[in-house]
Amino acid sequence: MSSAEQTYGNQNDDQLDKLLSKVKALRGVTTDIHSDVESQRTGLLADASESFDAFSNRLGSTSSRFTRQVVAGAKSNRLLTMYILGGIVALFLIWHILF
Secondary structure: OOHHHHHHHHHHHHHHHHHHHHHHHHHHHHHHHHHHHHHHHHHHHHHHHHHHHHHHHHHHHHHHHHHHHHHHOOHHHHHHHHHHHHHHHHHHHHHHHHO
Protein backbone atom coordinates (compact mmCIF):
# COMPACT_ATOMS: atom_id res chain seq x y z
CA MET A 1 0.00 0.00 0.00
CA SER A 2 1.39 3.39 -0.91
CA SER A 3 1.76 6.30 1.44
CA ALA A 4 -1.01 8.27 -0.32
CA GLU A 5 -3.44 5.36 -0.04
CA GLN A 6 -2.64 4.97 3.64
CA THR A 7 -3.14 8.71 4.21
CA TYR A 8 -6.49 8.62 2.39
CA GLY A 9 -7.49 5.53 4.36
CA ASN A 10 -6.63 7.23 7.66
CA GLN A 11 -8.53 10.37 6.64
CA ASN A 12 -11.47 8.19 5.63
CA ASP A 13 -11.41 6.43 9.00
CA ASP A 14 -11.23 9.76 10.83
CA GLN A 15 -14.19 11.12 8.87
CA LEU A 16 -16.17 7.93 9.53
CA ASP A 17 -15.44 8.22 13.25
CA LYS A 18 -16.62 11.85 13.23
CA LEU A 19 -19.76 10.85 11.35
CA LEU A 20 -20.41 8.02 13.80
CA SER A 21 -20.11 10.38 16.77
CA LYS A 22 -22.54 12.84 15.12
CA VAL A 23 -25.02 10.04 14.39
CA LYS A 24 -24.80 8.85 18.02
CA ALA A 25 -25.37 12.39 19.27
CA LEU A 26 -28.35 12.82 16.94
CA ARG A 27 -29.79 9.50 18.07
CA GLY A 28 -29.42 10.58 21.71
CA VAL A 29 -31.24 13.84 21.02
CA THR A 30 -34.09 12.12 19.17
CA THR A 31 -34.42 9.55 21.96
CA ASP A 32 -34.63 12.36 24.52
CA ILE A 33 -37.24 14.18 22.43
CA HIS A 34 -39.27 10.98 22.09
CA SER A 35 -39.15 10.36 25.86
CA ASP A 36 -40.18 13.93 26.59
CA VAL A 37 -43.09 13.81 24.14
CA GLU A 38 -44.30 10.50 25.58
CA SER A 39 -44.23 11.82 29.14
CA GLN A 40 -46.05 15.02 28.15
CA ARG A 41 -48.64 13.07 26.17
CA THR A 42 -49.29 10.71 29.06
CA GLY A 43 -49.68 13.61 31.49
CA LEU A 44 -51.94 15.52 29.13
CA LEU A 45 -54.18 12.52 28.53
CA ALA A 46 -54.46 11.84 32.26
CA ASP A 47 -55.34 15.49 32.95
CA ALA A 48 -57.92 15.53 30.16
CA SER A 49 -59.44 12.29 31.40
CA GLU A 50 -59.73 13.66 34.95
CA SER A 51 -61.30 16.88 33.64
CA PHE A 52 -63.86 14.99 31.59
CA ASP A 53 -64.68 12.72 34.53
CA ALA A 54 -65.21 15.70 36.82
CA PHE A 55 -67.35 17.43 34.21
CA SER A 56 -69.39 14.27 33.71
CA ASN A 57 -70.00 13.95 37.45
CA ARG A 58 -71.06 17.59 37.78
CA LEU A 59 -73.31 17.36 34.75
CA GLY A 60 -74.92 14.17 36.07
CA SER A 61 -75.65 15.66 39.48
CA THR A 62 -77.02 18.85 37.93
CA SER A 63 -79.22 16.85 35.61
CA SER A 64 -80.59 14.69 38.41
CA ARG A 65 -81.31 17.75 40.61
CA PHE A 66 -83.04 19.46 37.70
CA THR A 67 -85.09 16.33 36.98
CA ARG A 68 -86.15 16.07 40.64
CA GLN A 69 -87.16 19.73 40.63
CA VAL A 70 -89.20 19.43 37.46
CA VAL A 71 -90.94 16.23 38.58
CA ALA A 72 -91.67 17.48 42.11
CA GLY A 73 -92.89 20.93 41.14
CA ALA A 74 -96.30 21.96 39.95
CA LYS A 75 -96.88 23.30 36.45
CA SER A 76 -96.20 26.89 37.51
CA ASN A 77 -93.00 25.79 39.23
CA ARG A 78 -91.96 24.01 36.06
CA LEU A 79 -92.53 27.12 34.02
CA LEU A 80 -90.57 29.24 36.50
CA THR A 81 -87.79 26.64 36.52
CA MET A 82 -87.66 26.66 32.72
CA TYR A 83 -87.43 30.47 32.67
CA ILE A 84 -84.64 30.43 35.24
CA LEU A 85 -82.80 27.66 33.39
CA GLY A 86 -83.23 29.50 30.08
CA GLY A 87 -81.86 32.67 31.65
CA ILE A 88 -78.85 30.83 33.06
CA VAL A 89 -78.14 29.18 29.71
CA ALA A 90 -78.49 32.53 27.91
CA LEU A 91 -76.12 34.24 30.36
CA PHE A 92 -73.67 31.36 30.02
CA LEU A 93 -73.71 31.60 26.22
CA ILE A 94 -73.34 35.38 26.26
CA TRP A 95 -70.45 35.11 28.72
CA HIS A 96 -68.65 32.57 26.51
CA ILE A 97 -69.23 34.62 23.37
CA LEU A 98 -67.92 37.83 24.94
CA PHE A 99 -65.04 36.39 26.94
